[in-house]
Amino acid sequence: MMTKLYGSLEAGGTKFICAVGDEQFNVVEKVQFPTTTPDETLTQTVVFFQRYADRLQGIGIGSFGPIDIDKNSPTYGYITTTPKPNWANVDLVGTIKKAVNVPFYFTTDVNSSAFGETFVRKNVTSLVYYTIGTGIGAGAIQHGEFVGGIGHTEAGHVLVALHPQDQAKGFHGTCPFHKNCLEGLSAGPSLQARSGIRGELIAQDADIWDIQAYYIAQAALQATLLYRPQVIVFGGGVMAQHHMLQRVRQQFAELLNGYVPVPDLNEYIVIPAVAENGSATLGNFALAKQVAQ
């Protein structure tokens, strides 16, 4: 008898990562390719999954957004209003399902990652996963389910208090939608916009990291007060730098000021437990299993 397989698609704005895993969610094969046109990218996606079609029990998709996750909507499964050229109103799920007719679970990339991170943590049923990259988003899990009523969360676009140095310099962030929003002030592009230097080239002891950490600590504060999760996970390259994690923990402690109890910060504000950026893939496998018949 052939092993059952689960599929994972991480549909990112810069690359697509397709994978299949076995019943223990070990990766059997994983490929990635750049996100070009929807036609080309979805064709590559379909070709990958078709090779496993007879053994696939389901596919979990974590996508960049905004996306339509309302199963009663005529545009369910679509990427909706993204500013990314050619990708607005693309029927992501429908296009793949036409070629590979298995059950799908469709959610945001950050929700997939949150699910993967919850999966590997014993006794964790409430968790928030932030990605701090070229954009900022967060997926939240409560009682083992995704938080979200009429749609998915978009935690990168909340307003935050300006750091005094940004205030003094009149820097209000890089987001074209919102002045003073979290993403505009602390996603990757803000580093260069503020300093004129590419993030990778900025010294680890530069003051600018504390500005960045101030905003990320505000995100952790919001997540703490609005979700009260057991753990807050920060994914993305910026937070993989140990000094950043320490800066965020320290500023978070100052901002929270003991108002509500939280776990030991070394256990509470953390980087992903799943190695090699595998949180979303693992989450997608587990979500695929949920919908598998």
Add this chain to the structure above:
Amino acid sequence: MMTKLYGSLEAGGTKFICAVGDEQFNVVEKVQFPTTTPDETLTQTVVFFQRYADRLQGIGIGSFGPIDIDKNSPTYGYITTTPKPNWANVDLVGTIKKAVNVPFYFTTDVNSSAFGETFVRKNVTSLVYYTIGTGIGAGAIQHGEFVGGIGHTEAGHVLVALHPQDQAKGFHGTCPFHKNCLEGLSAGPSLQARSGIRGELIAQDADIWDIQAYYIAQAALQATLLYRPQVIVFGGGVMAQHHMLQRVRQQFAELLNGYVPVPDLNEYIVIPAVAENGSATLGNFALAKQVAQ
């Protein structure tokens, strides 16, 4: 046969409201008394509920906080670290349960209100209830359950972007715990701290209301992006003024800037549907019924 009754206690920082309701959650009797010492106030509470002890199926309690809602904690049922004199570490549930041994549901006052507001709205399973009063708090419901992992939400103490006028005047709010936090900048006391005039005496067309609305609109933006609820309800005297509701809707629309779809703002940002501040009482009755044996 005697009617079954459900109990409600709204344990507020300034007054306690006790009520019993019938199986249709009609109020049979409701009393209120000022919050004085725990001894005196809880004795009055017990005396009220004891009169109905033989018919009470359960009591829902919505309390000021912070409170301990972790059933595995040795201080479950306590008001914990409140700055209110004499009320820190008070065993609220335990004290009442010793005298009236029925099942209890223990949560925050804003969660009770959120539950009551959800109860009267058809097809609403995700809702946020903010109270804007001497303090600010919010209760959030997702999939019909309260949001909260290791504790209850405390949405009043998030940081917000300063209004340019507050920035110019160096006003950072009235919260003793946090500079620039929502509660410190837009709860009742901030009005007087900013203007020198008591809130009730400020003219409806004064600019200061737009400053207040700016912060409350940020709260609505946060709730929108972190919860994606079907409706956001604002309780409390300030928001009962129609001009404030309009100001908040308008500023919210500007801040969101169409980033994610939301319902018609007249249906989305609203005041309570339950009349006469009855949301929490109704919510408590419904919660009491949930735990009733």
